[in-house]
Amino acid sequence: MKIKQTITRKTLLYKTGVEYGDYTINHVQGCSHGCLYPCYAYLMAKRFGRVKNYQEWIKPCLVSNALELLDNEIPRYKDKINSVHLCFSTDPFMYGYDEISAMSLEIIKRLNDNEIRCTALTKGILPIALSKLSKENEYGITLISINEDFRGKIEPFASPYQDRIDSLYKLYKKGCKTWVSIEPYPTPNIIEQDFDKLLSKISFVDKIIFGRMNYNPQVTKYPGFREFFNKLSQRVIGFCEGRGIEYHIKEGTVTKVKAMA
Ligand code: SF4
Incomplete structure (x- = not known):
């Protein structure tokens, strides 16, 4: 698909407050994947007036001066x-x-040329050309399910799950560092699914990040949702420790559960 609109920005690289992030770059405004968890980035873009509505959000605008900004900012940062x-x-x-x-490939290449390591996360397809860039980079996919019907409902315009996994596996086979973000993970009242089956699909990766679904009112309606996320976090830890996979459980996913009186 062709990008219909572009925008320009004054700056590009910035330090993020996100728990596992350092610097970040957003060279596109909006996102055609249109995730309905809901998407926090969309909620913020709407709140701060960068987009008017969902229809506008799912029409991505490329930052046309991104590479120029990057070349100016790299020496500074x-x-x-x-x-x-x-x-x-x-x-x-x-x-x-x-x-x-x-x-995105060109941005990663320019950063790597300046000895800056990159991490990337997608719900699209990771291009195989990434395997030619620095082996210090880490490439990831988001995977909260392997059920395509559910994907069609919650990540309507993102790539099919199996294609996403396949693109990650190809990079792993080329010797790249790979990771999976299992976030935002839904409760069983949103979708009943076999968590172990999902984990078994990604046993080749170097790192797994697990986090609960937030900003969705259905989650807290599920009785025992805290216990549910605590249990799944333990499953991720056990799965990773048994295989030498690095892991990170996102803040707020494991919580104390009040004992019954
Ligand atoms: S992939 Fe989904 S969650 Fe991520 S920015 Fe795009 S719409 Fe939002």
């Missing part, structure tokens, strides 16, 4: 940066948008 994450408020490999993928 180079010594302070540990890594750059693509992306926290959009998706770097938006499904079906070759222009976005091409720009």
Whole structure:
């Protein structure tokens, strides 16, 4: 698909407050994946007037001066940066948008040329060309289910789950570092699913991040939702420790459960 609109920005690289992030870059406004968990980035874009509504959000606008900004900013931030994450408020490999993928690849390449390591996370398809870039980079996919009907409802315009996993596996086979973000994970009243089956699909990765679903009123309606997330967090820890996989359980996913009187 072709990008219909572009925007320009004054700055690009910035330090993020997100718990596992350092510097980040958002070279696209909006995201065609249109996730309905809901998407926090969309809620913020709407709140701060960057987009009017969902229809506008799912029409991505490329930041046309992104590479120019990057070339100006790299020398300024180079010594302070540990890594750059693509992306926290959009998706770097938006499904079906070759222009976005091409720009993301070029951004990673330029950062790597300056000895800056990158991490990327997508609900699209990770291009195999990433395998030619620095082996210090880490490439990830989001995977909260392997049920395609559910994907169609909650991540309507993102890539099919199996294609996403396959693209990650190909990079793993090429010797790249890979990871999976199982976040925002839903409660069984949203979808009943076999968590172990999902884990078994990604046993080849180097790192797993697990986090509960937030901002969805259905979650807290599920009786015992705290126990549910505590139990699944333990499953992730056990799965990873048994296989030498690094893990991170997102803040607020494991909580204390009040004892019954
Ligand atoms: S892929 Fe990420 S940024 Fe895009 S709609 Fe989904 S949650 Fe939002």
